[in-house]
Amino acid sequence: ExxxxxxxxxxxxxxxxxxxxxxxxxxxxxxxxxxxxxxxxxxxxxxxxQALKHPENHLANPVSAFLFTKRFTLDWEREVDSLLKASNNIQDISERIDYLKQALPTFEDLNGAVSALLRLQDTYHLETGKMASGDVGGVKTSILTASDCFELGRIAYNTEDYYHTVLWMDEAMMKLTLERNETVDRSEILDYLSFSLFKQGNVRHALTLTEELLLLAPEHTRAKNNKAYYEKLLLTDKYAEGREDLGETIVRNPRTVDEYRNSHEFTTYEALCRGEDTQPVKDQHRLKCYYLTNNNPLLILQPIKVEEAHLDPWIVLFHDVMNDIEMATIKNLATPKLGRATVHNSMTGKLETATYRISKSAWLKAIEHPIIARVNNRIDAITGLELNTAEELQVANYGIGGHYEPHFDFARKEETNAFKSLGTGNRIATWLTYMTDVEAGGATVFPYLGVKLFPEKGAAAFWFNLYRNGDGIFNTRHAACPVLVGTKWVSNKWIHERGQEFRRPCSLQMDE
Ligand SMILES: O=C(O)CCC(=O)C(=O)O
Ligand SMILES: [Fe+2]
The missing domain is CATH 1.20.5 (Single alpha-helices involved in coiled-coils or other helix-helix interfaces)
Incomplete structure (x- = not known):
């Protein structure tokens, strides 16, 4: 042809x-x-x-943790997935990568990293600009791009958290003006920012930004509709008068929190976490430090250094009660067993996870390793209490933003089921060993006493939860502050009532 x-x-x-x-x-x-x-x-x-040089340190701050998580979720989806799909050998490589990705963070982790970061921002009063420039409570970390700030704001937006959306979208705008190669579209930021500002009650400001958005994207349907809507609103009395008239420079961005988060207890807890002195500590001038042996052979050669933190109720720190080998062994034994910590639901009596307690924990029995038994004996020697009726050693590991909001360790009268199955009565005392120093945050605080204990590796906090007649000491209500930078490991020994009949009064001379 x-x-x-x-x-x-x-x-x-x-x-x-x-x-x-x-x-x-x-x-x-x-x-x-x-x-x-x-x-x-x-x-x-x-x-x-770079990171593997100091793996513990590397992910130990909230900004790096966010960036790392983002890399394997958002960034991956955007850049890598499509590149790999275009390959002829796609089958092979994606199978291998999928396998490896099982160990990597997911979108759920990304949301978790962001909510931790925002919680830390609130609790520790961290400025958005400082965090974005790589400063978390004075500890240096990675710098965020406009796009990073935008994604952070967008995750906040998806949970209808307009307060944080405004903070982070504002920051994204600021960063964008400084970027030579812009990492995100200005119009996208304007879209989220204007709507969030409207939600926060800044109609006039929302309108200005929507008009700016329409200059960049004249055909933007939602922006056109919003503009008309905002204009209409501004004609009504409610918006025509009041603060908005004072000009566009006033931007309202209230943080709405639930009743509990506004309570005196919670705000005191947060202030103590930041290291503030919230109230005078009763009888502070009478607090002492001293050595303790209890005439016990275990302690004669190595007396325990006692530091009183509060007298009534009595709260003390025992320094250097565990050595590095013991702590490393306990962490190693616990690591494979760590599971998300649970709390007792007093309504149903069941164990469940809760956002007010975020950590992973594991229980270790004395028979599992001689070191556990040895530690139990030492606690017995120091406190003079019977340890046979105590709960097993609970080991807890808090990551970034990990915390435990104010709670009692003992069961209240109405929580009749709490420790029933143990058959050893209520938690008479708490022993809490800090197994790491924490770079920033992570204190144990007592909002009704103004007491704050900052983790010190190898030291243990101790207090009685019950009066001698078995009533709970309500002022022992306490909390674990969110970890800001670093990792926090603790081990808890909850000592019970049974078996203490002849032990308390003990050699520590408590009067309550
Ligand atoms: O980790 C802390 O500082 C306190 C932990 C605590 O209160 C608990 O586990 O009951
Ligand atoms: Fe506790």
């Missing part, structure tokens, strides 16, 4: 050339794609090399 006319033949030659062009373009595209993949691989490798 073709050779019957010269005209068509020439067309065929042109087609041949076009195919060559196509192929060449394909090779160029593939080379670009491979180069991008190579760059991503280089990035990941240099990041992990």
């Amino acid at each position: 073709l050779f019957t006319s010269m005209a068509h033949l020439e067309k065929a030659l042109w087609a041949e050339k076009d195919i060559a062009d196509e192929l060449r373009q394909y090779v160029t595209r593939e080379e670009e794609r491979l180069q991008t993949i190579r760059r991503i691989a280089d990035d990941l490798e240099s990041h992990s090399q």
Whole structure:
């Protein structure tokens, strides 16, 4: 067919050339794609090399933890997935990567990292600008781009948390003006920011930003509708008068919190976490430090250093009660068993997870390792209390933002079921060993006493939860502050009533 006319033949030659062009373009595209993949691989490798030098430290701050989590969720979805899908050997490589990704953070983790970061921002009064520039409570961390701030704000937005959305979208806008290669679309930020400002009661400001958005994207349907809506609102009395009229510089951004978070107890708890002195500590001038041996052979050669933190109720710190080998062993034994910590639901009597307690914990029996038994004996020697009726050793590990909001360790009269199955009565005393220093945050605080204990590796806090007649001491209500930077390991020994009949009064001379 073709050779019957010269005209068509020439067309065929042109087609041949076009195919060559196509192929060449394909090779160029593939080379670009491979180069991008190579760059991503280089990035990941240099990041992990850097991080693996001090793995504990690396993820130990909320901003790095957020960035790391984002890398394998949002960034991955945006950059890597499509690049890999275009490969001919897709089957092979995606199977291997999927397998490896089981160990990597998921979108659920990303949401968790962001909610931890926002909680820390509130509790510790951290400025958005400082956090974004890599300063978390004075500890240096990674710097966030406009896009990072935008994504953070967007996750807040998805939980209808307009307060934090405004903070982080504002920051994204600020960062964007400084970026040579803009990492996010200004119009996208404006879209979220204007609507969140409206939600927070700044209609006039929302309108200004929506108009700015319409300049960038004149066909933006939602923006057009919003503009009309805001204009209409501004004509009504409610918005025409009042603060909005004072000008557009006033931006309202109230943080709405539930009743409990507004309570005196909770705000005191947060202030103590920040290290503030919230109230005078009763009889502070009478607090002492001293050595304790109890005439016990275990302690004669190595008396315990006691530091009183409060007299009535009596709260003390015992220094250097566990050595490094003991602590390392306990952490190693607990690590494979760690599970999300649960709390007693006093209505149902069941154990469940709760946002007011975020940590992982495990229980260790004395028979599991001689070191556990040894530690139990030491607690017996120091407190003079019977340890046979105590609960097993509870080991807890708090990550970034991990905390335990104010609670009692003992069961109240109405919580009749709490420790029934143990058959050893109520929790008469709490022993809490700190097994790490914590870089920032993570104190144990007592909001009704103004007492704050900052973790010190190897030290233990101790207090009685019950009066001698078995009534709870309500002022022992306490909390574990969110970890700001670092990891916090503790081990708890809850000592019970049974078996103390002849032990309390003990050699520590408590009068209550
Ligand atoms: O970790 C802390 O500082 C306190 C923990 C605590 O109160 C508890 O586990 O009951
Ligand atoms: Fe507690």
